[in-house]
Amino acid sequence: MRGEIHxxxxxxMMKRSKIKELLKSPPFGKEVLxxxxxxxxxxxxxxxxxxxxDGSTINNIQIVVDTASxxxxxxxxxxxxxxxxxEGMLAESPGKxxxxxxxxxxxxxxxxxxxxxxxxxxxGHSMEFLREIAHxxxxxxxxGAVFRIRHAMAxxxxxxxxxxxxxxxxxxxxxxxxxxxxxxxxxxTTLDLKxxxxxxxxxxxxxxxxxxxxxxxxxxGQLEGELGALSLGEIYTFGPxxxxxxxxxxRHLAEFWMIEPEMAFYDLNDNMDLAEDFLKYLIAYxxxxxxxxxQFLNDMIDRDLLGRLRFVLDNEFVRINYTEAVNILTTSxxxxxxxxxxxxxxxxxxxxxxxxxxxxxxxxxxxxxKEIKAFYMKQNxxxxxxxxxxxxxPGIGEIIGGSQREEDYDKLKNRITELKLPEKDLWxxxxxxxxxxxxxxxxxxxxxxxxxxxTGMSNxxxxxxxxxxxxxxxx
RNA sequence: UCCUCAGUAGCUCAGUCGGUUAGAGCACCUGACUGUUAAUCAGGGGGUCCUAGGUUCAAGUCCUAGCUGGGGAGCCA
Numbered sequence: 001m002r003g004e005i006h007x008x009x010x011x012x013m014m015k016r017s018k019i020k021e022l023l024k025s026p027p028f029g030k031e032v033l034x035x036x037x038x039x040x041x042x043x044x045x046x047x048x049x050x051x052x053x054d055g056s057t058i059n060n061i062q063i064v065v066d067t068a069s070x071x072x073x074x075x076x077x078x079x080x081x082x083x084x085x086x087e088g089m090l091a092e093s094p095g096k097x098x099x100x101x102x103x104x105x106x107x108x109x110x111x112x113x114x115x116x117x118x119x120x121x122x123x124g125h126s127m128e129f130l131r132e133i134a135h136x137x138x139x140x141x142x143x144g145a146v147f148r149i150r151h152a153m154a155x156x157x158x159x160x161x162x163x164x165x166x167x168x169x170x171x172x173x174x175x176x177x178x179x180x181x182x183x184x185x186x187x188x189t190t191l192d193l194k195x196x197x198x199x200x201x202x203x204x205x206x207x208x209x210x211x212x213x214x215x216x217x218x219x220x221g222q223l224e225g226e227l228g229a230l231s232l233g234e235i236y237t238f239g240p241x242x243x244x245x246x247x248x249x250x251r252h253l254a255e256f257w258m259i260e261p262e263m264a265f266y267d268l269n270d271n272m273d274l275a276e277d278f279l280k281y282l283i284a285y286x287x288x289x290x291x292x293x294x295q296f297l298n299d300m301i302d303r304d305l306l307g308r309l310r311f312v313l314d315n316e317f318v319r320i321n322y323t324e325a326v327n328i329l330t331t332s333x334x335x336x337x338x339x340x341x342x343x344x345x346x347x348x349x350x351x352x353x354x355x356x357x358x359x360x361x362x363x364x365x366x367x368x369x370k371e372i373k374a375f376y377m378k379q380n381x382x383x384x385x386x387x388x389x390x391x392x393x394p395g396i397g398e399i400i401g402g403s404q405r406e407e408d409y410d411k412l413k414n415r416i417t418e419l420k421l422p423e424k425d426l427w428x429x430x431x432x433x434x435x436x437x438x439x440x441x442x443x444x445x446x447x448x449x450x451x452x453x454x455t456g457m458s459n460x461x462x463x464x465x466x467x468x469x470x471x472x473x474x475x
Numbered sequence: 476u477c478c479u480c481a482g483u484a485g486c487u488c489a490g491u492c493g494g495u496u497a498g499a500g501c502a503c504c505u506g507a508c509u510g511u512u513a514a515u516c517a518g519g520g521g522g523u524c525c526u527a528g529g530u531u532c533a534a535g536u537c538c539u540a541g542c543u544g545g546g547g548a549g550c551c552a
Contacts, residue, residue: 042512042513044510044514044515045509047510062512094510095510095511115503118485119485119486123486123502125487128544129486220552246476249550256552347549445552459545
């Protein structure tokens, strides 16, 4: 073989280029090899144009085929959705619409794609239809953009925290405590569901279950996250979370991802500062690193997307306490479907009014009545409110929920007793207040809700690859 | 879970007052066209009208129940 030039050998050795690389500062005249999926093919008897996409960018590269040089049957098999490898010369494109094209010299078909049964077409599809073919929807421009942005945001989250000395802590997905207080949980068991053991009280006997006790999928990593923060200083979790609520809305999933930073020595103001800085960092990261995908979504999905992202980035969040929020709502002159008043939780219509009508920007509401918030939130001296904070975003509603945590052992224990929570399951949580307690704070960011905001998509089922919702666990 | 709207070709939809053989655009197939840009032009094939009952001489159309999906609400991130 030495010294011998063999076409097949050359082809084997040529390194595959990603389309993203070829489209920027293209080395015209160079022989290249690309591999990807056909988006469209058009042309006439003499020439064919293939738009090829390999996922590295939303943009396609144009493959120009001189039909006389290729077998008719091969060309027929290059239909929308087919996967091919193309070797050819990279050239400046004489046509309008693209600067670069590849003049094909050799084409190999990896996977044919029957045009009659392939569900994706060149034209637009409804989101509802694409959701039914979630295994193929990655191949559309919209979902390619959404999932590239989703990746970029996941990466940026880790970078943000790592750069600031936070440690990524893996809290358990299976939990033995059902007192996290965030809704219905999914049971985890190896018991035979057709023959569940019953104890003498008529209750399910979990002693022979896998863990020897009742277990569930976690609804939050917060309580365990606090344990880490009270030694490591600043930690964050980023993992899946499960809620067995029968929620059928465009903003809820039964399985979703959540980011939960937890910081020792942070008070509520530090917590708010972090939340605002964090969200703005993510927006800035997307604007800088996902430019083309965001532009596409702005053009095709939501005309106001880029403007809204820049607006949120450039403006300070409003910070008001719950009592001030209630005053604004009661003096607004509006008629509310749900009543407003101290002690009542803010409804969607109230939050929307504050964010979208009154302030017209993100709002952080703090110091809610203790009755409508979780047991672990730090109690204020007024005896009626807690150091909670909700970050409300336009179009999304609550994107972050957090608080300063109650670090006083007695106050925390009393609250647990008041709410009749199972203290025996929380002994380890209380221990951290008994042994070297510290003021600390944290919050939870719903990852998919953030992706909704970042992409302009309107249904949360379209920003997670395979959504789990009531009555739906396909794929 | 509640309220509401919808379900007709592969997709998006039209279908009159209940009336006899259910349509369009796109997609697909065939052909034409020397560089296309959601290519264009001509022709062709393609239907469990969501399911089950019911009313009627006659139901895609009206009634009842259910299923699925969208939107709104609640729960929440």
